[in-house]
Amino acid sequence: MELNDKQIQILEATEKLFAENGFDGTSVRQISKAADINIAMISYYFGSKEKLLEALLTYRMSDFRMQLESAISKSNDYFEVLDDIVSLIVKRIHRNRRTHKIINFEYSNGCRNIDFDSYVENKKENLKVIENFVNRGQKEKIFIQNVQIELLMATILGTYFHFYYNKKFYQALLNLTDEAAIERYVHATLTQHIQQTIKALLTNAV
Amino acid sequence: MELNDKQIQILEATEKLFAENGFDGTSVRQISKAADINIAMISYYFGSKEKLLEALLTYRMSDFRMQLESAISKSNDYFEVLDDIVSLIVKRIHRNRRTHKIINFEYSNGCRNIDFDSYVENKKENLKVIENFVNRGQKEKIFIQNVQIELLMATILGTYFHFYYNKKFYQALLNLTDEAAIERYVHATLTQHIQQTIKALLTNAV
DNA sequence: AAACAAATTAAACAAACGTTTAATTTAAAC
DNA sequence: GTTTAAATTAAACGTTTGTTTAATTTGTTT
Numbered sequence: 001m002e003l004n005d006k007q008i009q010i011l012e013a014t015e016k017l018f019a020e021n022g023f024d025g026t027s028v029r030q031i032s033k034a035a036d037i038n039i040a041m042i043s044y045y046f047g048s049k050e051k052l053l054e055a056l057l058t059y060r061m062s063d064f065r066m067q068l069e070s071a072i073s074k075s076n077d078y079f080e081v082l083d084d085i086v087s088l089i090v091k092r093i094h095r096n097r098r099t100h101k102i103i104n105f106e107y108s109n110g111c112r113n114i115d116f117d118s119y120v121e122n123k124k125e126n127l128k129v130i131e132n133f134v135n136r137g138q139k140e141k142i143f144i145q146n147v148q149i150e151l152l153m154a155t156i157l158g159t160y161f162h163f164y165y166n167k168k169f170y171q172a173l174l175n176l177t178d179e180a181a182i183e184r185y186v187h188a189t190l191t192q193h194i195q196q197t198i199k200a201l202l203t204n205a206v
Numbered sequence: 207m208e209l210n211d212k213q214i215q216i217l218e219a220t221e222k223l224f225a226e227n228g229f230d231g232t233s234v235r236q237i238s239k240a241a242d243i244n245i246a247m248i249s250y251y252f253g254s255k256e257k258l259l260e261a262l263l264t265y266r267m268s269d270f271r272m273q274l275e276s277a278i279s280k281s282n283d284y285f286e287v288l289d290d291i292v293s294l295i296v297k298r299i300h301r302n303r304r305t306h307k308i309i310n311f312e313y314s315n316g317c318r319n320i321d322f323d324s325y326v327e328n329k330k331e332n333l334k335v336i337e338n339f340v341n342r343g344q345k346e347k348i349f350i351q352n353v354q355i356e357l358l359m360a361t362i363l364g365t366y367f368h369f370y371y372n373k374k375f376y377q378a379l380l381n382l383t384d385e386a387a388i389e390r391y392v393h394a395t396l397t398q399h400i401q402q403t404i405k406a407l408l409t410n411a412v
Numbered sequence: 413a414a415a416c417a418a419a420t421t422a423a424a425c426a427a428a429c430g431t432t433t434a435a436t437t438t439a440a441a442c
Numbered sequence: 443g444t445t446t447a448a449a450t451t452a453a454a455c456g457t458t459t460g461t462t463t464a465a466t467t468t469g470t471t472t
Contacts, residue, residue, distance in 0.1 A: 006419090020315045024230035028460060038421055043461060104371040105311055109226045120375055127379075150379060151365065151399045154372075158364030159357065165310040166360075169326055173333075173356060193357045201403045204410035212449090234430060244451055249431060 003059065007045050010035045011056050019098030023053060023106055050113050053102065060099040061119055064092060068129050078137045079199060085130070086195045089156055094186055097164055104161070127153060134202070143202040152198065159194050160186075209265065213251050216241045217262050225304030229259060229312055256319050259308070266305040267325055270298060274335050284343045285405060291336070292401045295362055300392055303370055310367070333359060340408070349408040358404065365400050366392075 003011070013035035017026040028049055032039040046052040071084045093100055107116050127150060134152070137143035163170055167182065176182045209217070219241035223232040234255055238245040252258040277290045299306055313322050333356060340358070343349035369376055373388065382388045 022228055022230055022311065022315075024228055027458075029458085038419095039460090040422090040462080041420070044419080049460065101311075101314070105228065105307075108307070108371040108373065109228075120378075123372075123375055124379070146402075148395060148399045150376065151369070151396065154368040155361060155365045155399075155403055158366070158368030159361045160364070162360040162364030162367065163357070165314040166329075167314065168316055169329055170356065172326075173330070189354060190357065193354045193361075196352075197361055197403060197407050200406035200410040204406040233428075235428085244449095245430090246432080246452090247450070250449080255430065 003055075006037060006041070007055075008059075010037060010042060010045065010052070011059050014052055014056055015060070015098050015102075018053065018056070018102045023049075023102065023112075053106070054115055056099060057103065057116075057119060060096050061122055064122065065126055065129060067092070068126060072129065072133050078140075078142045081133065082199055082202070083195045085133075086156060086198055087191055090160055090186065090191045090194065093157060093160055094164075097161075100161070101164070137202070144204070147202060152201070155197060155201070156194055159197070160190065163190055209261075212243060212247070213261075214265075216243060216248060216251065216258070217265050220258055220262055221266070221304050221308075224259065224262070224308045229255075229308065229318075234258075259312070260321055262305060263309065263322075263325060266302050267328060270328065271332055271335060273298070274332060278335065278339050284346075284348045287339065288405055288408070289401045291339075292362060292404055293397055296366055296392065296397045296400065299363060299366055300370075303367075306367070307370070343408070350410070353408060358407070361403060361407070362400055365403070366396065369396055 010031065013031050014026075017030055017034060020026075021030075028042050029039055031052075032042060042049070042052060046055055067088060068085065071088050072081055074084065075081050103116070103119060106112060106114055107119070130152065131149050134143055134147070134149050138145055163186070170176065170185075171182065174185065176185055216237065219237050220232075223236055223240060226232075227236075234248050235245055237258075238248060248255075248258060252261055273294055274291065277294050278287055280290065281287050309322070309325060312318060312320055313325070336358065337355050340349055340353070340355050344351055369392070376382065376391075377388065380391065382391055
């Protein structure tokens, strides 16, 4: 789908408002005001509020697998690759955290008329790529056998999102006084914690 | 706050609907219909939709710290306690997953007029209890030093919630054909994965 | 400059929203 | 049996919702 400047303008405003106030908490009038366009333009370009969300998802959720595969084939050191994967995922998910938040909440109840098929397909393919990498590491006796690979991603993404969903809590707890401090914490401490977690899990049979 | 049967009836319906459709996605008319009460009773008992949510939170979010402290003092084996803590948290969070979902989404955007103070206070106290336990283990050289204790909870809760938010994805992936199969997976495989993760993280310096 | 489709607008639509009202029923106290 | 307060009701309140309409403007092609 080709998107013109005005459509992108609408999608950016949509992402921000949906993430802040939720799908139902955001009115198309708010979006039209934030994007500085007439309210009828949203129906004109996207058809409906539901379709608008779908357009946002495909706009944001592409080309991740390529990045992932590139990270895996960049080095022969399994731990280096592992760190790179975690770092890549955190960076990526952090940049698109707003869209992911929307997905989490709209996908989990499921009842709505929103098409998540391409999101799910993406997720499955990404998991396969990781699975292949871990399996290779297991064959070379670098990683242990007894690991739920499908839950690796849950631990990586889940840890990040729990931090994000409780940002205000951690902000107070860790004295992260401004957005810059949060950014630093995410890309340093939080990323390291997840890297450490995944490496420990893949090597240490307790 | 003393709650009569009718009020509890309302809160149960509220929890289900808020978790399924979100705060804004749920109308008080839906709640009144699900709870089988007149719509005016909600204002009559709780004052407003916002206050109704606050009542739900305090109704669900009490007495956890007691359970936590009891689990910690039950054994002298640090790993046994660790497993118990994870198991307790998963059980508890799974039972109250609907309310936690609501909190995650309403607390993270923050802008609404909902009072989360007692929730945050609870969270802080629980973290302190865990911190004390881990610190003791560190002094006895059972746990390693280089661990972000404040992110331990993020990994435990985050892993669970990522599974929950992507339930449909994992259901398809793991052939969990009915709710009973999901229950079993949560309390067996998922819990074990998290236990393994936490123990590995606390013992293995990679 | 005329013609034309695409872009943009203000206004209107019925439906649903959270909340309040004022009247009625219920149940316990006297 | 009367009184009194709590519980419950149907109806109405003014807003806001997502979407559509029909008219107007814009920019390009002829």
